[in-house]
Amino acid sequence: MTDHSRIGEVLSTLDEELPRALDRLVEFLRIPSISTDPAYKGEVRRAAEWLCAELTSLGFEAGLRDTPGHPMVVAHSPKGTRRPLLFYGHYDVQPVDPLDLWERPPFEPQIEDTPQGKVIRGRGASDDKGQLMTFVEAFRAWKAVHGSLPSDLVLLFEGEEESGSPSLRPFLRENAEELRAGVAMICDTGLYADGRPAITTQLRGLYGDEIVLRAADRDLHSGSFGGLAANPIQVLVDALSTIKDATGRVTLPGFYDGVEELSGELRADWDALGFDPGEFLSRVGLKHPIGEQGRTGLEMVWNRPTFEINGITGGYTGDGFKTVLPAEARAKVSFRLTGAQDPERIREAFRAHIRAHVPADCTVEFHGHGASPASRMDISDPAFTAAKAALSQEWGREAAYIGAGGSIPIAGDFKEILGMDSMLIGFARDDDRIHSPNEKYDLDSFAKGARSWARILAALG
Amino acid sequence: MTDHSRIGEVLSTLDEELPRALDRLVEFLRIPSISTDPAYKGEVRRAAEWLCAELTSLGFEAGLRDTPGHPMVVAHSPKGTRRPLLFYGHYDVQPVDPLDLWERPPFEPQIEDTPQGKVIRGRGASDDKGQLMTFVEAFRAWKAVHGSLPSDLVLLFEGEEESGSPSLRPFLRENAEELRAGVAMICDTGLYADGRPAITTQLRGLYGDEIVLRAADRDLHSGSFGGLAANPIQVLVDALSTIKDATGRVTLPGFYDGVEELSGELRADWDALGFDPGEFLSRVGLKHPIGEQGRTGLEMVWNRPTFEINGITGGYTGDGFKTVLPAEARAKVSFRLTGAQDPERIREAFRAHIRAHVPADCTVEFHGHGASPASRMDISDPAFTAAKAALSQEWGREAAYIGAGGSIPIAGDFKEILGMDSMLIGFARDDDRIHSPNEKYDLDSFAKGARSWARILAALG
Structure with a gap:
């Protein structure tokens, strides 16, 4: 001793x-x-x-x-x-x-x-x-x-x-x-x-994924094909917008399996920190927490899982305008994980969700970027x-x-x-x-x- | 004579x-x-x-x-x-x-x-x-x-x-x-x-618009802010995904005002063309028309209005991965118009729809790109x-x-x-x-x- x-x-x-x-x-x-x-x-x-x-x-x-x-x-x-x-x-x-x-x-x-x-x-x-x-x-x-x-x-x-x-x-x-x-x-x-x-x-853990959605084999003119041909940006947007509901909860089946409520001891420590989400956000030009309803600010960032779109691109993004129906659209997304959430099961649920939104003649490819509980x-x-x-x-x-x-x-x-x-x-x-x-x-x-x-x-x- | x-x-x-x-x-x-x-x-x-x-x-x-x-x-x-x-x-x-x-x-x-x-x-x-x-x-x-x-x-x-x-x-x-x-x-x-x-x-006529959606005053780390701070890509995706319903119809109020059904004479001429949408799409690597239910292929491309996302960008889109909550997201969209649809009214309805999706502390800017009936x-x-x-x-x-x-x-x-x-x-x-x-x-x-x-x-x- x-x-x-x-x-x-x-x-x-x-x-x-x-x-x-x-x-x-x-x-x-x-x-x-x-x-x-x-x-x-x-x-x-x-x-x-x-x-x-x-x-x-x-x-x-x-x-x-x-x-x-x-x-x-x-x-x-x-x-x-x-x-x-x-x-x-x-x-x-x-x-x-x-x-x-x-x-x-x-x-x-x-x-x-x-x-x-x-x-x-x-x-x-x-x-x-x-x-x-x-x-x-x-x-x-x-x-x-x-x-x-x-x-x-x-x-x-x-x-x-x-x-x-x-x-x-x-x-x-x-x-x-x-x-x-x-x-x-x-x-x-x-x-x-x-x-x-x-x-x-x-x-929090992390599961990251990249989606590559392909439709036609070339960029199309929206005058000739608009209304008839699949637009991979729209497919992507529709698939991504349904991952969270209006209350901020992730809708993937089984997503919250393993997520745990805060223990009394930790909740007391966290409450004592006096975290003010409005003040915290004001430092970056925001005011209103946008997370799950009924959660404190620290729960949102430390103890609740999230879904975020980290990057998205498709079609014409330069100056001016181009009425293109693009061949491809891409997004990089990530989930922050808490408790005992299993990144592998979340990967499966996420990819199944995206695939269910992809029309028959479009294809989707995934590139996983790390999975840690x-x-x-x-x-x-x-x-x-x-x-x-x-x-x-x-x-x-x-x-x-x-x-x-x-x-x-x-x-x-x-x-x-x-x-x-x-x-x-x-x-x-x-x-x-x-x-x-x-x-x-x-x-x-x-x-x-x-x-x-x-x-x-x-x-x- | x-x-x-x-x-x-x-x-x-x-x-x-x-x-x-x-x-x-x-x-x-x-x-x-x-x-x-x-x-x-x-x-x-x-x-x-x-x-x-x-x-x-x-x-x-x-x-x-x-x-x-x-x-x-x-x-x-x-x-x-x-x-x-x-x-x-x-x-x-x-x-x-x-x-x-x-x-x-x-x-x-x-x-x-x-x-x-x-x-x-x-x-x-x-x-x-x-x-x-x-x-x-x-x-x-x-x-x-x-x-x-x-x-x-x-x-x-x-x-x-x-x-x-x-x-x-x-x-x-x-x-x-x-x-x-x-x-x-x-x-x-x-x-x-x-x-x-x-x-x-x-x-068809055309109404084009560009949306610039801004949230925080800088790019944020999704570990520190994810779950709490607004993600402009998500806001944009949610707003864009609700413009069309599951049957392919545009949901903006008054959007179909002025759209006309095909006259018997034109319908006869168009039918006589023997247009095969599957064959047409097969030339660009697609098969399935994705337009409004209950419309022929030629109606979809010639006589029905559309909404298309022509370009979208936000966050990190380079190689690899970056768990960023971006400050900004952008999309370029266009509507093809038919009949007597009024581009000005559609502009108003579209912008009102987007604004209704923007949280209190985010801002949206529009850049119109042409409006022709x-x-x-x-x-x-x-x-x-x-x-x-x-x-x-x-x-x-x-x-x-x-x-x-x-x-x-x-x-x-x-x-x-x-x-x-x-x-x-x-x-x-x-x-x-x-x-x-x-x-x-x-x-x-x-x-x-x-x-x-x-x-x-x-x-x-």
């Missing part, structure tokens, strides 16, 4: 070491590890090597593990009797274009004073190098105080997160025994909107309660269990391949401009983030 | 003169009068001058009339006591690209033997120089036999038909007194599909009966009154601005490849076309 009295020393060490920790982060951020651009392949590897050297210096048994893409960094602390914990982050970053919108070079990070406090600005500061280093600095301070690392830690740092993680699932499968832990810590998320610390305990963590695991308490203590306000409307595929992958739940805890803020020019990370997020992990390590000890 | 016995002489003259007539047509076709390309401005004018000289040599009082675009050629035969007839054609041609698909230079026409008979091949051979010259050769032969032109002819040959006729309506308005006649002859159409001579007596000729005018009989005699088979599913704006313009009906009579064939490489016109169409006009002139004398 960890000596709880020493957490104070670990936190003091973190505070004292903050300037050095920032120097290290700056050094890490100076490596342009843009994973999606082959021109930066060497730099991505250099970032992995930098990280590996840091971890080795702390006493981890760390190494680069080659994949068909960029390497994984895997590290282990000494074996012991703790419940193993896996820490996941990524060391690659997004491209920087448009470069001319950056106020300073994206890979020459610096500390800036802003009206909202000090920030470190540069590509990757928040997503995800700054967050990843909150782990590393917590381990370092722990080592400094205790003389040794916490035992039974597994670190997995990926270099392809910003380019679709093509190697991740095969790597998890091939190294399942080595990587499996009691629970995973994922640092790729943020504080709740108002700065409240939060643990994301459920994420929703992730729901088991919050009865005492690790969740302990982490939540640690976060509340560090930030001086009650931490909340929250949901996420989007998918974080890694959480689903850990569940599916390694059979473990994830705690998604991060300290990014809504205004961090991740993926955009002038990305930043608050020094407060960095400092209190590292302190949070130290407390969580102690609490789970 | 014309001496009817001399029509035989006129026809013989046409037959004897055919080689010279073809030489003239070749000369005319050698002028690259591409109206849409400013580089050919001088050539367009040269074609007008060539035509004007031909007409003057026949005894017409002919002249070029300048417009903001290309000139009109207007010619008059001597005043007399006939009911005035206006003849309309156009001397400009389509561009020739893709040039590499032409088997010979498009402006070096020649007579070719084909398995289907002799043709003259070159840009404009069918559309519309060849057809226009069927008028001119008929006048020439008439003059040769009678010593003078038929009286009371007005010729209007346009040089902007292939570039949208921007000067036509103003020109008609400014010269209405001069151009108004009892009936107009328009030579810009074809034989019926099987080669039967035909007079087009009704054309259907054209229906008064076939109780004896000129129609006479022309139909003349055509039947020349072609050795019963001529038919037919409809057209598309608009020929000139017919509507003549009706609206000059108050006169048009007889649309032409000799083009479906395989003439107008607007495409290797355009041709059958010598048979040219020779019998000129003979047809001679007969019609005699019959209307």
Whole structure:
């Protein structure tokens, strides 16, 4: 068992070491590890090597593990009797274009004073190098105080997160025994909107599909054929408009199988967030929630499944006008999934619905784009309660269990391949401009983030 | 009164003169009068001058009339006591690209033997120089036999038909007194599909509109906003899918006001055409007519109004997938109109329907693209009966009154601005490849076309 009295020393060490920790982060951020651009392949590897050297210096048994893409960094602390914990982050970053919108070079990070406090600005500061280093600095301070690392830690740092993680699932499968832990810590998320610390305990799943509907073997003139020949845009529009009813519910048979109502505990946490959907929408020029009747705003985005048309195209879309009956129309659609909804069954129901709308001499083709179920963590695991308490203590306000409307595929992958739940805890803020020019990370997020992990390590000890 | 016995002489003259007539047509076709390309401005004018000289040599009082675009050629035969007839054609041609698909230079026409008979091949051979010259050769032969032109002819040959006729309506308005006649002859159409001579007596009108639907002030992530924020594609799809019901009828209030059932006479003619919608559709890879229940194929394309979505776009339409909730979605739609349907009322009903589907915080913008009512000729005018009989005699088979599913704006313009009906009579064939490489016109169409006009002139004398 960890000596709880020493957490104070670990936190003091973190505070004292903050300037050095920032120097290290700056050094890490100076490596342009843009994973999606082959021109930066060497730099991505250099970032992995930098990280590996840091971890080795702390006493981890760390190494680069080659994949068909960029390497994984895997590290282990000494074996012991703790419940193993896996820490996941990524060391690659997004491209920087448009470069001319950056106020300073994206890979020459610096500390800036802003009206909202000090920030470190540069590509990757928040997503995800700054967050990843909150782990590393917590381990370092722990080592400094205790003389040794916490035992039974597994670190997995990926270099392809910003380019679709093509190697991740095969790597998890091939190294399942080595990587499996009691629970995973994922640092790729943020504080709740108002700065409240939060643990994301459920994420919606996703099923995406593309429909290609073909009618005549060429574009037709609507004067010669209009009224007689099938118009694939009309067929598509009719098929898509019947997927939701007037109350916003999806009409596909069996669609709601597995969808679960919110538990009392989560509902209380979510209600306490004081989410105002009108205010939320007003930031993007809207006012009125358009989701299912009788649901709160947070239910709509976190706990209810959706159907969305993400793209549609057909016929003449240029300037002016062309009275064409097109040969083809296309749509990209996606379903956000919750609870135990089965993406495969939804795929079947969706495709059957579309096919039922397609006239005899039209054809339809589907191109699936991913199918992942929703992730729901088991919050009865005492690790969740302990982490939540640690976060509340560090930030001086009650931490909340929250949901996420989007998918974080890694959480689903850990569940599916390694059979473990994830705690998604991060300290990014809504205004961090991740993926955009002038990305930043608050020094407060960095400092209190590292302190949070130290407390969580102690609490789970 | 014309001496009817001399029509035989006129026809013989046409037959004897055919080689010279073809030489003239070749000369005319050698002028690259591409109206849409400013580089050919001088050539367009040269074609007008060539035509004007031909007409003057026949005894017409002919002249070029300048417009903001290309000139009109207007010619008059001597005043007399006939009911005035206006003849309309156009001397400009389509561009020739893709040039590499032409088997010979498009402006070096020649007579070719084909398995289907002799043709003259070159840009404009069918559309519309060849057809226009069927008028001119008929006048020439008439003059040769009678010593003078038929009286009371007005010729209007346009040089902007292939570039949208921007000067036509103003020109008609400014010269209405001069151009108004009892009936107009328009030579810009074809034989019926099987080669039967035909007079087009009704054309569908058109109302086009573009819808721009806007929701949020930026593209949104469907994970963060899906289920809560309005999706303009869904709004658009829902609005468009309710414009037609399951039987193919348009649901807009008052939409069918003014639509007329086919008269017994037209129905008999149309039935006699033996139109097989399945066969017609099979040429473009379809089989099943998709129009209003209980209507014949020809009714669907000629006598029933339609609603068509001609183009739609919104969200992400590139390769791969993007879970975006777009800020905007657009559609271009058109209605083909029949009978006395009023485009303005249909515009109002359509826009009211769309607006009723738009949620409070979305906006919709419309961009109208033309509104023209259907054209229906008064076939109780004896000129129609006479022309139909003349055509039947020349072609050795019963001529038919037919409809057209598309608009020929000139017919509507003549009706609206000059108050006169048009007889649309032409000799083009479906395989003439107008607007495409290797355009041709059958010598048979040219020779019998000129003979047809001679007969019609005699019959209307």
